Amino acid sequence: MRCKVLVYVVLLTLIKHVSPTEIHASPNTNATLPCNVTLPPSEIDKSLIEVSWISNGSDIASFRKAVTRIKEGFSWNTSDFVNGDFSLTILRASLSLQGVYECTVSENSTTLHSSNVTFSILASPTLSIPEQWVVLETESQLECHADGFYPPPVSFSWTRDGQVINPAYQVDGEQTAVGYYRAVGNLTFYPSREDQNVTFGCKVLHSGSYQELEFQVNITYLPSVKLSTVPSSSNNIPLTLYCDVESFYPEEVSVSWFQNGTVLPEPPGTEQNPDGTYRTRRYYTLTPEQREQGGKVECAVNQPGVKQPARSSMYLNEMVPRDEAPVLTKSAKASVAMMCISLVLVFLLCFGFSWRRRDEKQKSLSVSGIILPPHVIVGQKGRVTVSIEGRRVDRVQTAWFLNDTPISDTSLTGTSKANFNCLYNPLTTIHLPYGLTLTSPVSEKGPLLPSRAQMGYYKLHTEGPLHSSGSGTQQLISSLTFIPQISIHKGAVFKCQVSYAGKEKIVVERVSEKFTILSAPEVSEIQLAETPNDPDVISLTVQASQFHPDVITFRWFCQGGELSPVASQASSSPRPNSEGFFSASSQCKLPRSELEMGGTKVWVSVHHIALKQPVTCETRGFIKRPCVSEIVRSTSSPDQALTLGCEITDFYPPDITVTWLKLREGERDDREEEVIEGGEMWGPMQTHPRLFRATAILMRRPTIQEKKERGGGIVCRVEHCSLQEPIERHWRNADIVAPSIPASISVYWSSEGVGVFSLLLKGGHPKVKLLWAAGGPTLSPLVSNETEEIGDDGQRELKSVCALERSTRPPSRTDKQLEKRKNGHAIKTKAAVTDPDTQGIDYIDEKVDGENNNIDRDEETKSDLYEDSDEEREEDSGALHINRVNLTKGRRENERTRLRVCVEITHPALKLPVYRTWTEPNEEIAST
Template sequence: MQFKVLVYVFLLHLINNATSTDIQARPNTNASLPCNVTLKLEKLDEALMQVSWVSNGSAVALFKNATSQIKDGFFWTTGHFLNGDFSLTVLDVGLTLQGLYECTVHYNFTMLHSSNVTLSVIAPPSLSVPQQWVVLETESQLECHADGFYPPPVSFSWTKDGQAIQSPYQLDGETTPDGYYRASGNLTFYPSRGDQNATFGCKVNHNGTTQELKFQLNITYLPTVRLSAIPSPSSNSPVTLYCDVESFYPEEMSVFWLQNGTVLPNTPSNEQNPDGTFRSRRYFTLSSEQRWTSREVACAVNQPGVAHPVQASGNLEELDPQDEPPVLTKSAKASVALMCISLVLVFLLCFGFSWRRRDEKQKSLAVSGIILPPRIVVGQKGRVSVSIEGRRVDRVQTTWFLNDTPISDTSLTGPSRANFNCLYNPLTTIHLPYGLTLTSLVSEKGPLLPARGEMGYYKLHSQGPLHSSGSGAQQQIIASLTFIPQISIHKGAVFKCQVSYAGKDKIVMERVSERFTVLSAPEVSEIQLAETPNDSEVISLTVQASHFHPDVITFRWFCQGGELSPVASQASSSPRPNSEGFFSAFSQCKLPRSELEQGSTRVWVSVHHIALKQPVTRETRGFIKQPCVSDIMSSASLSPGQALTLGCQITDFYPPNVTVTWLKVREGEQDDSEDDIMEGGELWGPMEIKPRLYRTMATLRTTANQEKRQRGGGIKCRVEHPSLHEPIERLWKNVDIVAPTIPSSISVCWSSEGVGVFSLLLKGGHPKVKLQWTAGGATLSPLVSNETEEIGDDGQRELKSVCALERSTQPPSRSPKLRGGHRIKTKAVVTDPGADGIAYIDEKEDGENNNNVEKYEDTKLSDVDEGSDEEERRDGDCGALRINRVDLRKGSRESERARLRVCVELTHPALTLPVYKSWTEPIEEISSM
């Protein structure tokens, strides 16, 4: 027993500290994870050993009580345990087996060893360059595919005869279904004759190892094609054409013949030139029938790698002119005689159908294809047109379709008088106190314009008939359709034009346009600079492009003449359109903060899009942050002649160079023009509050001059910084706070139609007092009022506030409780609001009043939307007063009505608490109603 205790004590000195090892393995290979312990005992008991391997919290191998347990895909040799080797072998390594593995070794419940092994998969890429043909001295593109690599990224570069022709650039690539990555590098160049036997190389660097795939180009030389004809004895005999194809490469090529656009068969024959190129002459014989039906013939050459065949074309009359009159043989003369007899018979048999054929001939039309504009841009008018030529084009009509939907003319032809009824309705005016007026319409508003459809803007028009350049009997018209493109309507659409005669249902011809692309130029933001969340020493530069179509857009970043690689971009993948069909994308690159903070590093981005005639460029010269400028603060109110200190705080700006200027604004000037620069300004700081963020305080010491404190004057603080296009300015008004003079009661005027005008006159005070009118019965609701400001005879400022209301006892469902925007029709003048008691706006004719006053129509109310610009123009007077409608419900008994209460709240900085003035309807007024 004592011996075992000594052994355990000895084993405690053998415990190794935890170690960490990184193991890299290629896919589908075996990897050995080491775990070795130095055991100095001569004899060990396996039953006391406990070994475990754990990955991601789960045991993959366990040895305990001399029994081994191990998962599939792993292997270890228990016979090596007594030698201290507890290594674990991972079979057929894959991506799912990556991670951290922990090995622990215990002996008799005592830990002898603990180590960590990180297993990672390194998969080099497999390179391939699709062999493709390129055309000599034509823009071509090579692709290099790197497949099955892990982890990303990879770096691509291109070489020619061992010399680098493109600098390396990194790509992360895209994930394949099996978890690995693939990426493609491109090389755009113009092949020359010197590239024929040159060796190109695609070099890919991954995880410190470099692979290069070398290949040679297959270059196609475009031929020179010339078409000729072997002279024939007459125009009725067959004609043989031949096509000379010269200076082409490689030998593999094919020639095909076309007659009026239809492909004809041919027989190949090639010969080699001394310079290694080939030449060939191809023949084709047209029969007499083909010759009569042929207007133009062409010879086209197909070559590998060429998208559009090289061809030569010509007219038979020019290729094989027949200048000399033909000499007829005996057989020809017999044929002519038989032909004449046949013609006479045919003429006699078909004479009855001649008039119909002539009519059909007169009606025959030649309609061109639909001509699309070269560029179709959103919001800009575009025009599509067709040309129609014939003898009776004056009777032709056209019908246009967008896809299969008929198009009608939706352009504005002119407003109807019904839409402008307000111009023919007389306005009436009521004059109120202090120059205010009430104005309304006599009749209701006119109807609104009819709602537009969702087809967009279209205008149909035609030009002609015009005399064509051919026969004098032929005429020509041009039918056009002008439209304003919209993404939601015209994306992927086609125009269709159907031609028919007026009064006929039969469609003579139909033309369908090609599908067109609607363009919209991107709106590009300025470059936004921000710190990277994980690394404050790296600045990310981001530019946003929006409102563009189609979705293909390219961002190219540059720095001092060198091109940068974007680190994140939504332009490479297809962005999703918004609800209007437009696309948005952004691009980002990163640079060290030290380069941008110098202020001289020029970084710019060039945005390319098919809708742009020239790329849009945005530029920045360094990392800068605009300052935040507070309002001007001042010391407490001082007596005249004492010192006054003003302060303006400027925070969160970079770089630290900031300029502050104090200006004096001329007093009493409406335009607040600036005067001389004021002396006494000081700048405290700048002080760095955070890394590369500063703050400062600008102060100004001056003297308070009570005599010059007038309205309109003040002191201005102007802040200039490299990040600002325009300076930031803050204005301090040099005025005192004075309470206004408030009257003891509210002045009230009533019209005979139940409209009450409540007014309040306030004198003096600064700044302007705030008023809130309310009215109601048991509860009060806010009202709309009108305030005007003038200078009185005593030189003091006078603020006049007027509020008009109409009381109503109708249920709320018929009349809202408070509804602004009513105007009353009357022409009488309001009596003096300062008179005692209640005065009326309109005087009625009765037995007690003998004044001959004109009696006007009853009051008419019309709804006017509050804040409407059209109503303000219609009023012609900005002082027009709105009428508030107040609903007064009845009391507990049907004969009772709630008393009307009107209250106004006045608030001002000089007043400790708000001041309230109220008016309550007398009881006798309610009983008399």
């Protein structure tokens, strides 16, 4: 009891009363609220630790009796509690989460620590300056917009070429609907000619940080305007006026004409003065009727940034004096009459001829309406088509419009138009002689642009002219392929204008009907959450986004019948986003008892006109499928106790079963006695709300029989209510150990020049692989023999032997027969394999040395037959194969290249292969 009291006294002396801390974070970022306690070095019972976080009288997180409760939108790491770290993390910080957070840590009702943390949002402003025109030497204002900052206020200051021209002043700004602030700073000044192309800057100070946005102003120079008239001798002919506009800037200017305050319809051109300003003269011709009206005529010049246009006006009575009507003689009157009659006749003839040609052209063409696709889907290509029939459709050209905007071919993006040796027309297909047409080289099967791309995709193509039978008419099909985008094509119509090549006059125009664009919804998984006021009720929510049009239906079902949603944005018209797509959600509620253990299956069916089949999502409540890691071994020596571990994470509910099984030769043995006892499980421990993790551990010592077998293995079988079949992880009972490799190759030469090369490797698992090769500058693979035995020390011994004969001449028929005989009879004894250094190895070439030079054809045939016989092969199954290596001659006469013999040793325990090489000494080359 005294010890316990002393521990409490020590803990009380360690209590720290920390002064309030301020934590700032940017919107939508994570922020950690610190709460650290210095714990005594002695072990503390974690079950007695209690932690709580409170803000504005509401419980945020708590840890009592090893049970964690934490509000959605917050997280902490309970594994850090043993280190005295009880910090809380705010996920996706927002304005609603600001305030004072209080952290309290206690043990067995004794307070160890209490501190306050003030959390607030710090959002920097976004600067923008609307493009403004200012008038030369006239009072003008510039605006600097600071949007999306928090908290207020901000300070504005203005600079010109880096020099401050307006000291800083503070603006509180106004709060937006989402809670952030925006403010506008103003600069009033009188622009001069020196301000042209000068850099101005808007500096904004917010919470100790500076931002600056530089820009240049556009200055407008006001013109001088003078209205004049072209002299005329009669009031019965049209009157031409002109308006001189001088010394203005920039070049863009528009001139409007008024008569008695009413705008007169349009006419144009500007010229540049030496001082950089522009001048233009605009004419306007009044009809006799307008001239007869008389009154006041004005010329008004409008410029960017100017509220009141520059004007010049005159009265027609003052501009055009009324002269007395001239008196004509009878002969003059007759001449004038004859001239008028001639002009009228010529006009009538030209008009009739023109009308006849126009009528013939229009009557000769039959243009269909615009054919729309049955379904227009976002991101998928659609085609609109017009069919034109007539006798001369090869001279017809078409132009396509979206509403009244001309459409150009964007499918050739990235292709140089210089590759074509002919005229390129982006609006029509190119017509070549003899009725041929040039179509776009881009295939429509190419990759589509993204469904929400900023640039529209259009491909214009023409088929024809196609000759129809009988009547001699031709058919031309003009098509437009496009990828629908809601922001561009919603509520739009296509227009096709038909005209003749080289003519501006439109013969026929067709306009399509409005079409509906479809976009299938993207449906989220069902999200489960506790109801704030009633923790025994669980809300299930599903989101549908990026769909069009806005009509969508959610239907909820559970085992036994259909459910009624408690909240749904689909019941009212959803609002579109900036791209024109709609989003909606639907919510359903069920008791926690039905969802807690996955007892009730719930699914939702989403119906939309763009879907061929409804989209269905389902859930079984809070059940989470476990993730099982591979089996990890903690010891490397086969003589030590075997410790195997397997991590099981992210599962719910916490009830989980682990069984360890023993495998034999890789096959599962389901007998009851093969289940391995002694397995342990640490946990389950809660890591997040409704998430647990555990560790399965097996400790055992392998038996002598298992060490010898080096096969089979162990299985970790995990069973959970979320799994239809158990999850199994296998560990093979095989130790990877590198063999012992000698430093060099052993060599023995026979009297006939046959070399026996050998290598003895000890230990290692699994079996090592060897590859022999020999030659001069280049190597060729060889045939070798391997035998495996258990040595006196109990280790595995692998002996590899390779025999070869060297030569400097290409193999002849006799050599091939001799080699065949050596390969057939080879080295008669197995001693060369088991121990190549054994004295008295009997080689067939040594025993019948004199006979080898007198072999006749019959003996060769017999030898071949003897070699191919099964009995002899069985008798010589342990014989050593003799390889033949042909060495090339060197640069000098009677000199050959040096023989190299190499063996490559590969094993899983070796990161790289190991090589052992024998090179023929120089004295042996000289002796041979």
